Amino acid sequence: MKHWWKILAVVLLIYTVIGGLLFDVPRLNILNETVRNLHFHVPMWFGMQILLTVSVVFSVRYLRNPTLRNDFWAVESANTALMFGVLGIITGMIWANFTWGSPWSGDPKQNAAAIAILMYFAYLLLRNSFEDRQQKGRISAVYNIFAFATYVPLIYILPRLTDSLHPGNGGNPGFNAYDMDSKLRVVFYIAVIGWTLLGVWITTLRIRMKVVEEKMMEKQMQKIENK
Numbered sequence: 001m002k003h004w005w006k007i008l009a010v011v012l013l014i015y016t017v018i019g020g021l022l023f024d025v026p027r028l029n030i031l032n033e034t035v036r037n038l039h040f041h042v043p044m045w046f047g048m049q050i051l052l053t054v055s056v057v058f059s060v061r062y063l064r065n066p067t068l069r070n071d072f073w074a075v076e077s078a079n080t081a082l083m084f085g086v087l088g089i090i091t092g093m094i095w096a097n098f099t100w101g102s103p104w105s106g107d108p109k110q111n112a113a114a115i116a117i118l119m120y121f122a123y124l125l126l127r128n129s130f131e132d133r134q135q136k137g138r139i140s141a142v143y144n145i146f147a148f149a150t151y152v153p154l155i156y157i158l159p160r161l162t163d164s165l166h167p168g169n170g171g172n173p174g175f176n177a178y179d180m181d182s183k184l185r186v187v188f189y190i191a192v193i194g195w196t197l198l199g200v201w202i203t204t205l206r207i208r209m210k211v212v213e214e215k216m217m218e219k220q221m222q223k224i225e226n227k
Contacts, residue, residue, distance in 0.1 A: 020039035051084065072211070078120055
């Protein structure tokens, strides 16, 4: 039963999709049925933030102990986080189109999220610009630490200091303050766990693929050396 958490992820996500689309939700001004997106848009960002934290932790560990395992966890956690970030922006744009009248209104939180995504795309491009494995690991680890240090104020602090349409920013109350009733809670918290577990699952699969590729490369090098 070592894969119990994968089964749990599937069960929670099935529940999230069914509950998010079919369960009763509160009738709110402007939001109406679009509030169902809360179970998809927000948990994906939760998953992204958790995976980015995992990524920076393993970058720090790599600088202290430069092993392939630490490097693989750092880069693949960031890769999965980026996937969630892109899906989060897309679902957010769909939501904004119905509630704000435009998919992209230049809201500070939207702009900050886009900048954060670009920062981590730059992280992946930086890694691919080096051939030497140790150099790639060290420089990308340092960049990852600085990117995360920029990401935190960019997402959590700066949007709160200016006018914003986004809930919980610019003086607007967050969802929890006025409309996170029991109808939403029975799905929302499960959705956060489900999407996060899916992100971890994808990350572990990508790491296993990296390990297999590494072993294949080592065998090829050994064959070349033996010739």
